[in-house]
Amino acid sequence: MTIVLSTPGLATADESTNGDTTYYISLGDSQASGYQPDVDKDTDVAYTDQLYAQLKQRTPGLEHIRLGCTAETTESMINGGKCDYPDAKSQLDAALKAMAQHQGKVAYVTLTVGANDILLNCVTPARTLDGACLTSKSQTMAKNLAQIAGALRQAGTDNTQIVGSTYQNPFLAAWLQGAAGQQAAKESAPLVRAANAGITQVYKSAGFKVADVAGAFSSDDFTTQVNVPGAGEVPANVAKICQLTWACLKQDPHPNAEGHKVIAGVFAAELAKNDAPGAGESPAPSESPTPGASDSPAPSESPTPGAGTGTGANTPAPNGDLAETGASSSTPVLAGAGLAVAAVGAAAVYFARKRRTGEES
Secondary structure, three states, X not given: OOOEEOOOOOXXXXXXXXXXXXXXXXXXXXXXXXXXXXXXXXXXXXXXXXXXXXXXXXXXOEEEEXXXXXXXXXXXXXXXXXXXXXXXXXXXXXXXXXHHHOOOOEEEXXXXXXXXXXXXXXXXXXXXXXXXXXXXHHHHHXXXXXXXXXXXXXXXXXXXXXXXXXXXXXXXXXXXXXXXXXXXXXXXXXXXXXXXXXXXXXXXXXXXXXXOHHHHOOOOOOOOEEEEOOOEEEEHHHHHHHHHEOOOOOOOOOEOHHHHHHHHHHHHHHHOOOOOOOOOOOOOOOOOOOOOOOOOOOXXXXXXXXXXXXXXXXXXXXXXXXXXXXXXXXXXXXXXXXXXXXXXXXXXXXXXXXXXXHHHO
């Protein structure tokens, strides 16, 4: 049975009797919590749940402390305000308390956060990005992300594998809107690539592994042409965004179940590069579905990623159940395109946070 723990204070019956119990702690935004726009709530198709199922095969005593919070930003992850965590002020605080409580027993930590810093603040009514806001928020996001990463690394042990992820680029779905959309899709790619490079630097400077989700979604492949039902021949990166997210079907950037399967595979492959605590074989990465497969969702007429339809805050349930509601009621939750602006001032911020991390460690 999959046991999902929402707070660090909750222990399973097996923990008191089984000294082999170890833990996987998952943190992040709606990508970590599995929000799905078709049902307007968090679900257990999340990559975190799929990854846990794979890790459980090699580590039978592994338990999942599931802390992901839809609409989470780097600021709210540190200070709280989006989700309620009993006996903890924030998602980060809950994670650190869990790591302290289970010192030496936390085998894996995964993190996906940052997109909402931009999307919840810097999207204008015309769905353009406010330049001054982007500069300010991207710098703040980088500092917060470094603080989060540094705190998690310090709380872990040498045997704790911590993996942070890059983001896919759902704005590629604009390709289906014609010439203007194709130009916008092309222009988004180098921005997202630069942002993901900055995120990667933050994680690596803190000793994290990095799950290259952008690469798994072929985010930069405009050359390979793939047939997508209802759209015809499109670049591979567009095909994958249509197949693996809701961006083309419901104008929503969240990954669908197949997208989460791919993301789980990327994390599993990264974790398999080094042996981790526990017995058994390394988890095998899930195969990336072939773009243009017969079960690919057909694109809608207006594929630009837009605001999610979710209402209310995601509140992780004390008994381990999934939250009743998911997305923010206003701007898009998740998405690599919002992270594109993280490249603004990235170099200066990176060196500043690297010095700070060194001082704290």
